[in-house]
Amino acid sequence: MSDKREKYDFLIIGGGIFGIYAALYLSKFGLRICIVEKEKELLKKASIVNQARLHSGYHYPRSVATALMSDDNKARFTADHQQFINSEFEKYYGIERYGSFTDSQQFERFCAFINIRCEPVLRHPLFNYHRLEALYHTIEYSFDPILIAEYYRQQLKQHDGDIEVQMYTEVKQAEARGGAWAVELCSLENGRRREVEAAQVINATYAGSNAVNRLFGMRDIDLMHEISEMVFVTSPQVKNIGLTVMDGNFGSLMPYGLSDMLSLSSVAYTHHKVSYDNLPTFDCQALNPECRPDFPSVCSSCPARPRSNYRKMIGQIKHYFADHVEFHYFTSMFTIKSKLKANYIDDGRPTEISILNENPRFYCIFAGKINSIYEVEKVVKV
Ligand SMILES: Cc1cc2nc3c(=O)[nH]c(=O)nc-3n(C[C@H](O)[C@H](O)[C@H](O)COP(=O)(O)OP(=O)(O)OC[C@H]3O[C@@H](n4cnc5c(N)ncnc54)[C@H](O)[C@@H]3O)c2cc1C
Secondary structure, eight states: OOSOOEEEEEEEEOOSHHHHHHHHHHHTTTOOEEEEOSSSSSSOSTTTSSOOEEOOSTTOTTOHHHHHHHHHHHHHHHHHTGGGEEOOSEEEEEEESSSOSSOHHHHHHHHHHTTOOEEEOOOOTTBOTTTEEEEEEEOOEEEOHHHHHHHHHHHHHHTTTTEEEEOSEEEEEEEEETTEEEEEEEETTTOOEEEEEEEEEEEOOGGGHHHHHHHTTOOOOOEEEEEEEEEEEEOSSOOSEEEEEESSSOEEEEEOTTSSOEEEEETTTSEEEEEOSSSOOOGGGGGOTTOBTTBOOOGGGOTTOOOOOHHHHHHHHHTTBOTTOOOEEEEEEEEEEEEEGGGTTTOOOOOEEEEEETTTEEEEEEOSOGGGTTHHHHHOOO
C-alpha cells in the first residue's frame, strides 16, 4: 500500500443503525469519520427487518442482565426518537398453557424483580384462554424502523462535511502500521481501489462481524446465525394491540411502529435456516454468487431466499386469539439474525462491544437490541 492515504480518526465499517449512531456520536467531538457500507443503500438489514419492539425487559425472563439493559436504555431511546415511537397500543404478554419455559408465578416474580408493570387480565374477548395459562397487561412500545432509518439517513446528510459515507464499498485488506490502521477500500461499482488511514476502527457489521474481524487479523466472536422472516399482517379486529406469548417456541404480534401493519414472528417458523459457523454459512448462498459467508447480502431481495412461512405463522398466532379474529397477510421481509452462541441457553440479547486490539484500537460492536445504540458511548475512547 502506498503512503498517500486519506486520514480519518475513525473508520466505521457497517452502515446499519449502530454504525451510523456511532458516527454521529463521534462527530460531536470534531473528528473525521468514514463509514464503509457494502450495499448500495444504508440500513437495509437487521436495522429495519426486526419486530420493532422497544424492549422493556419482559422478553427476557431467562436473562435478567438483558432485561435490565433493555430498561436502562429505553427512556433515552424513547426521548430521542419520540416522533417514531408508538406508545398508544395495548401490549399483552401471555403464558402458553402447554410447554412454556416460564409459568405465571415465575413471570410475575421476574417482573416484580426488575420492577416492570404486569397486571393479570382475567377476561378479554379477543384472546383464547384455553391456550393461555395467564395474560398480562404490560407496558411496551414499538418503534418505527422505516421512519427511524429515514431519520438517520437525513442526519448523515446534515453531517456530510465531517462524516464521509462510502457506499457499495468493500474493505480489501488492512494492516496495523505506525500506530494506525492502513486500509484498502474497493468500490464494488467500478473496482477502483483507494487507501485510507484510520486511527481507530469500529466494526459494526452484525452478521458480517467475523469476516471483518478476520480482515483486520482479529479473533472471532462466537456467533450463530439464522435466516429470519418477519411477516406483516393486518387484522380488522386486532388494532392497536400486541401479544407476545412466553416462553419458548411461540410467537409475537405487535404494531410495526406507526404503520397500520402488525409484525408477526414465531420462534418455530421465523428462523428458516440456522448456521452454527462463526460466519453466516447457508446452502442458499450456492444459488446467489453475490452472497457469501464472508460477505452476506440483503435477504429480502435475494432470489434464493426461503419460501415464506406466513401461513404457519398466522396459523400459530391464531391459536391465542378468539375464533372470530382474522389476519390478512401483506408481505414478508427476510434478513440474517445473528446471536452470541453464549446466549443459546438463556436467550439473552446483550449488546457487546469488544476491544479486540489496543494499539491501534479496533472495536467490534455486536448489537443485541436497537435501543442499546448508546452503549458505544461507554466504551469507545475519543
Ligand atoms: C428478525 C429480527 C428481529 C429482531 N427484533 C428486534 C426487536 O424487536 N427489537 C430490537 O431492539 N432489536 C431487534 N432485533 C435486533 C436488532 O435488529 C439488531 O440488533 C440491530 O438492528 C443490529 O443493527 P446493526 O447496525 O448492528 O446491524 P445491521 O442493521 O445488520 O447493519 C450492519 C451493516 O453492515 C453492513 N456490512 C456487513 N458486512 C460488511 C462489510 N464486510 N463491509 C461493509 N459493510 C458491511 C451491512 O450491509 C449492514 O448495512 C431483531 C433482529 C432480527 C434479525
